[in-house]
Amino acid sequence: MDDKQLDKKLKKLRSSMDGIPSRTDKKLILSEIQSGKKRWNTSNLIIYAGSVACLLLLSLLLIQSGTFSFNNADDGFLLSSEDEEVVLLEYGSIGIVKQDFGNNYLFSSTSHNLIIENNVRGMSENAQPAVLEYHLGIRNNWGETIGSIKDFSPETNSYKNGVKVHLEPRKSLIEVMDEVLGYNLFERPVFYDGLPVIPSIRGGVYSLSFEIESDREYENSSPFLAESQRKRLLEEAGEVDVVLTIKDKEIARMYLNETEMLHIAPISDEGGYNEKE
Amino acid sequence: MHHLIDSAKAGDIDAYGQLIDQFSGTVERFAFQIGVSYDDVPDVSQEVFLRIYRFLHQFDGESSFSTWLYKITLNVARDYGRKQSSIKSKTELLKRQQNIDASVVEPIEMQLLRDEEDRYLYQCIQELKDKYRIPIVLHYFQDLTYQEISKVIGAKESTVKVRVLRGRNQLADKINNSLVKGGINHG
Incomplete structure (x- = not known):
């Protein structure tokens, strides 16, 4: 098989594949993004609250067992x-x-x-x-x-x-x-x-x-x-x-x-x- | 396109929707061409666009958006392939246990490509090693230059050229061998 024949076959296959309809569910993606944002905001709040709690706990532990232990x-x-x-x-x-x-x-x-x-x-x-x-x-x-x-x-x-x-x-x-x-x-x-x-x-x-x-x-x-x-x-x-x-x-x-x-x-x-x- | 990207970065969800419209076909075709099964393409495409949105703020605009898109699609497809190979092996085991002959079930890809020649060529491409298959697909089906391919796969441009050439030669050999064996209809 020469180069031209191969190129022709590749082009033909490409055309076949280009005809495949798109099935990406845009609505699903966008709703995922929206709910993800909400989740992100909620999780941010949880992370923030958790961080504050961890800091307080850490401070207490340090006081109890660290420099002033x-x-x-x-x-x-x-x-x-x-x-x-x-x-x-x-x-x-x-x-x-x-x-x-x-x-x-x-x-x-x-x-x-x-x-x-x-x-x-x-x-x-x-x-x-x-x-x-x-x-x-x-x-x-x-x-x-x-x-x-x-x-x-x-x-x-x-x-x-x-x-x-x-x-x-x-x-x-x-x-x-x-x-x-x-x-x-x-x-x-x-x-x-x-x-x-x-x-x-x-x-x-x-x-x-x-x-x-x-x-x-x-x-x-x-x-x-x-x-x-x-x-x-x-x-x-x-x-x-x-x-x-x-x-x-x-x-x-x-x-x-x-x-x-x-x-x-x-x-x-x-x-x-x-x-x- | 840049204004859509900027708007999406700023949180405009409609702008991102337009980007999906514009690029979903590219993502799906590329995923299918590099070997993602037809059934799994929508899942891969969804993951690609979710990932792009997540990392959109990191896109600096210096490189081409499409190059970035291919890179992410490639990574998602690889991740997906790893997961699926594990599922596939379990499914095949289940089929064997239930005495279902896997060979009689025609893959959806084969049903999709009705032309026998196309089906065989597609199968030959999938049989190539990754390092040859991906440059071949990007070059012949996605119209990327060697330079662009080198950015997507992270290899030197000269390496890309060599890989495309070798991949092409291997494809030709496969097709020639099938012709010698009596046609491509058995493929």
Whole structure:
């Protein structure tokens, strides 16, 4: 078959097909379009309403479990998640002071060791140890009190659901303590003062003191620190993380040196100690 | 035509009705020519015009409306073909189960094309692969240039030329073979 014959056949077929009548139902198409428009308008309204509802729901979920989320603890009070915005380290104060326990030393957590040591070592009972002292102002920005005063345990002298604050030294401070003291001061007993609850908005003050010079368990440590050593220690003393826990669960961690209001008490000329405020 | 498109874009349903009047024949013929069964042509045509209306705002007017129309028809026909092939296989299974001989039922297409030569040529075209059949149909039955075909199928113009030529050769071979076998009446 040559090209002309094929062309002729194709033209003939085309003519046959061109004669096929149109069966497109225009009315049906247009009515579909019209009803589709109505459906579209209705569905738009539904989508709009649904979107608003979803946004509201999402906002509620975010508030409940996101930035401001707090988890229900077993005992009914609320624990904050690890969020520095909710719990804020408002201010910090650091100093090395001569600690005078006076008649209250029995209430200190290290007093027992101190007495024994003093007896063993034959030191005066009026010995005034130097301490590295931290005062921390912690603000609770959440709308609820954090922690609880329920379930006090006399054995541990602590509240089961109470807020506890402890300090974790960073590497540079550990190195300085090793160099100056020969041991990690933060692994030693701490004089602790602070409420087990942080009221909403108002916040609370926590004091932690670490005894420096009365410790003679370590042979390499000096019984008394030179002024330069105290200065050295004080310079790095802000290199700590302030950690809040409830039931040993960490609820907040703040870097002390990043606190805007951090006061480091200067070493006084007399005796090389900060004056106790 | 452009004013009809603009009016339809603006929501004038009557203008769109006029566009349907103007192009429904083209859509139906093209659908039938590329292999949509005659019974299904109205459904395909309806879907084409619904789809065009849905995407009319995307038509920028730079390309030809008819090119766009062919492209959409081709896509709808392909989608439809996929659905129908699944239905067809189920129907054939049902027919076999009911002992109905499919060969005795003459397809409507064959009834429509009363001329035997036309029927055979139509069947030969449908036997071509897609890549040859569609350019052949667009070129010989829809009068599109190679350039326009290249826009519809998204291939280079040179590729279109080659495909039309090969498709044409394959058609000629099929017809020649049937003549050698003793005529086209058995086809």
